[in-house]
Amino acid sequence: MLTLDSWGVPTWGDYDNDGNLDLFRSQDKRRCRLFRNQGDRNFVEITTGTLVNEPTGGTCAAWADHDNDGDLDLSWHASARPGTAPTRT
Numbered sequence: 267m268l269t270l271d272s273w274g275v276p277t278w279g280d281y282d283n284d285g286n287l288d289l290f291r292s293q294d295k296r297r298c299r300l301f302r303n304q305g306d307r308n309f310v311e312i313t314t315g316t317l318v319n320e321p322t323g324g325t326c327a328a329w330a331d332h333d334n335d336g337d338l339d340l341s342w343h344a345s346a347r348p349g350t351a352p353t354r355t
Protein backbone atom coordinates (compact mmCIF):
# COMPACT_ATOMS: atom_id res chain seq x y z
CA MET A 267 0.00 0.00 0.00
CA LEU A 268 1.25 3.45 -0.95
CA THR A 269 0.97 6.12 1.71
CA LEU A 270 1.83 9.73 0.99
CA ASP A 271 2.06 12.65 3.37
CA SER A 272 1.56 15.60 1.05
CA TRP A 273 -0.73 16.53 -1.79
CA GLY A 274 0.48 16.24 -5.34
CA VAL A 275 -0.34 14.68 -8.68
CA PRO A 276 0.18 11.07 -9.75
CA THR A 277 1.11 10.66 -13.40
CA TRP A 278 1.79 7.52 -15.39
CA GLY A 279 4.58 7.10 -17.95
CA ASP A 280 6.98 4.39 -19.08
CA TYR A 281 10.19 6.12 -17.98
CA ASP A 282 12.45 3.11 -18.65
CA ASN A 283 10.84 2.00 -21.95
CA ASP A 284 10.14 -1.55 -20.77
CA GLY A 285 6.48 -1.46 -21.85
CA ASN A 286 5.09 -1.11 -18.31
CA LEU A 287 3.62 2.17 -17.09
CA ASP A 288 5.50 3.57 -14.09
CA LEU A 289 4.12 6.01 -11.54
CA PHE A 290 5.56 9.41 -10.73
CA ARG A 291 4.00 11.19 -7.78
CA SER A 292 4.73 14.85 -7.22
CA GLN A 293 4.49 16.01 -3.63
CA ASP A 294 4.20 19.60 -2.54
CA LYS A 295 7.33 20.74 -0.69
CA ARG A 296 8.57 17.16 -0.35
CA ARG A 297 10.72 14.87 -2.46
CA CYS A 298 8.78 13.52 -5.44
CA ARG A 299 8.49 9.75 -5.69
CA LEU A 300 8.92 7.40 -8.64
CA PHE A 301 7.70 3.79 -8.66
CA ARG A 302 8.91 1.35 -11.30
CA ASN A 303 6.29 -1.11 -12.52
CA GLN A 304 7.79 -4.60 -12.29
CA GLY A 305 5.15 -5.94 -14.71
CA ASP A 306 3.76 -8.38 -12.15
CA ARG A 307 1.44 -5.99 -10.25
CA ASN A 308 4.32 -4.92 -8.03
CA PHE A 309 6.07 -1.56 -7.94
CA VAL A 310 9.53 -0.75 -6.63
CA GLU A 311 10.34 2.76 -5.47
CA ILE A 312 13.24 4.39 -7.28
CA THR A 313 15.23 6.42 -4.75
CA THR A 314 18.16 7.68 -6.81
CA GLY A 315 18.41 10.04 -9.73
CA THR A 316 17.33 13.52 -10.67
CA LEU A 317 13.61 12.76 -10.79
CA VAL A 318 13.42 11.89 -7.13
CA ASN A 319 16.07 14.12 -5.60
CA GLU A 320 14.55 17.55 -6.13
CA PRO A 321 14.19 18.65 -2.49
CA THR A 322 11.45 21.18 -3.10
CA GLY A 323 9.00 18.67 -4.53
CA GLY A 324 6.35 19.65 -7.00
CA THR A 325 2.69 20.37 -7.32
CA CYS A 326 1.92 18.97 -10.77
CA ALA A 327 3.65 16.87 -13.40
CA ALA A 328 3.17 15.51 -16.92
CA TRP A 329 5.01 13.07 -19.19
CA ALA A 330 5.60 13.91 -22.86
CA ASP A 331 8.37 13.56 -25.42
CA HIS A 332 9.37 17.23 -25.36
CA ASP A 333 12.48 16.89 -27.53
CA ASN A 334 11.14 14.30 -30.01
CA ASP A 335 13.90 11.77 -29.30
CA GLY A 336 11.43 8.92 -28.73
CA ASP A 337 11.87 8.86 -24.93
CA LEU A 338 9.40 10.28 -22.46
CA ASP A 339 10.43 13.39 -20.58
CA LEU A 340 8.88 14.61 -17.37
CA SER A 341 8.01 18.17 -16.54
CA TRP A 342 6.82 19.30 -13.18
CA HIS A 343 6.11 22.56 -11.51
CA ALA A 344 8.29 22.79 -8.44
CA SER A 345 6.73 23.81 -5.17
CA ALA A 346 6.82 27.53 -4.60
CA ARG A 347 9.83 28.98 -2.89
CA PRO A 348 10.01 32.65 -1.93
CA GLY A 349 10.84 34.67 -5.03
CA THR A 350 10.85 31.73 -7.46
CA ALA A 351 8.44 29.73 -9.59
CA PRO A 352 10.68 27.16 -11.31
CA THR A 353 9.57 24.47 -13.70
CA ARG A 354 11.77 21.38 -14.15
CA THR A 355 12.04 19.28 -17.29
Ligand SMILES: [Ca+2]
Pocket residue numbers: 279280281282283284285286287288303
Ligand atom coordinates in the same frame (compact mmCIF):
# COMPACT_ATOMS: atom_id res chain seq x y z
CA1 LIG B 1 8.39 1.10 -17.30
Ligand SMILES: [Ca+2]
Pocket residue numbers: 330331332333334335336337338339
Ligand atom coordinates in the same frame (compact mmCIF):
# COMPACT_ATOMS: atom_id res chain seq x y z
CA1 LIG C 1 12.33 12.87 -25.04
